[in-house]
Amino acid sequence: MVEDTGKTLRTDTYRPVNAPEPVKVEEDASGLPAAVREKQRQVVTAIEDRWRIDDEWWRREPVARLYYNVRLASGQRLVLYKDLVTGGWYQQSY
């Protein structure tokens, strides 16, 4: 039996890890990421991988994301996703 520490469990003291960060993305005509605007505009030179996750569809805010593993003009690799519910773009390592 685990001894009661007497401490109150506070969810506000927990911090998420790897939370998605909003990012400005320019889409091309077919809706694919064409450029990423962070400090400066960088063109997407290649989409190396693409996958979709759909989860928690039974909740009020379901998760529907289309992830892209992209390479930018600078050679940097980035994982982006488009939130298919809100339409926003986010950056997140997968």
Next chain:
Amino acid sequence: MRVLCVLLAHFPWRCEVRRNPALEDRPAIVTYTSGSRKLVLDWSPELEGLQHDMPLQQALAHHGEVELLQADIPCYRAVFNELLDALEEKSPLVEGPEPGCVYIGVDGLQLIYPDDDALLKAIGEAIPEAFTPQIGIAGNKFLAYLAARRSPPGGHRILNGDVASFLRRLPCDVLPVSMKSKGKLHDFGIHTLGQVAALFPGPLQAQFGPEGKRIWELARGLDDTPLHPRFMEKTMEESTALSSVTVSLEAILVAAESLLVRVFAVIGRKGLGIRSLTLWTRAWNAESWERTIQFKEPAMDMKAAASRIKRVLEDYPQPGPVEQVGMRVNRLGYPRGQQKSLFSEVRASDHLNEDIRQLEFRLGNPQVYRLKEVEPWSRIPERRYALTPTGR
């Protein structure tokens, strides 16, 4: 490598017959208890349609008029160990993977036993008469096992030369691979080792993964599994009969402690501690209970060993009122190494926590976090881990 395999069919039943010869002519099933279920361990050879680990009820549906014997695992193990001891006098490389099956390395024994007949005679002398051994000799463990399986009871089979023709017609079920793989082979219409051997290894690997390569090799009689001879360490066995049958944990513990006193009286003088011991009890209804306890560091005194035994007795209840308690010390060791904390001081983590508390008291809010797994399998990356304040 040349390997000799000895198979003793119906080993548990034969141990029972050895103990009570009157059972020889009576159909009997040896049962054991797993949780609340009674399962079949073994049976007399004339009973057909039975399988190991099948529920007893199912077995009784096949054979209603049989004698039921409660398995006495410690006894079977003791008999098997005696057999291994005897075989070790013939060859130093003796492996007993399970009661009733022995592998013996016979390379280099030609100087003692000039031919196979002399070797077989010596091995036969080491096996008690009550058992009818099937013996196989071949170039590796798998082939020796198959040769033994295909030899007549009390006889032998030596595999030399054309192994492929021996293997060709054997069913895939003889392969020591998972049931799933065997089922899959049959689903593909592959029923014999000859059919497997005719295939290329690539497709088998593609379908079965690493096991596919092993299946292909075994079907061609290739097996590089080494022999694992048992530890030559001397074991100590102590047991005591209780004055009356009891379910009291304290009484059993007292009996176990008295056995520990005897053990430490012998090993304590040599500065040795217990690395591994097997505690067993026998209940009045002949059911047996057995647990092996491994010690991370050798238990150098009675107190250390008794506290572990107490915990095991509490965690694993007895099957019934106990009338005998026994202990087998499997491994001994010297107190050579002390496992220390990663920190130089044992209490360093306590100090660290105290410092963190002080910091939070001064600055407010949690300042130091620990990474915790939340749903590491989640497809949603931010759900996998979270930072939690240290010490909460």
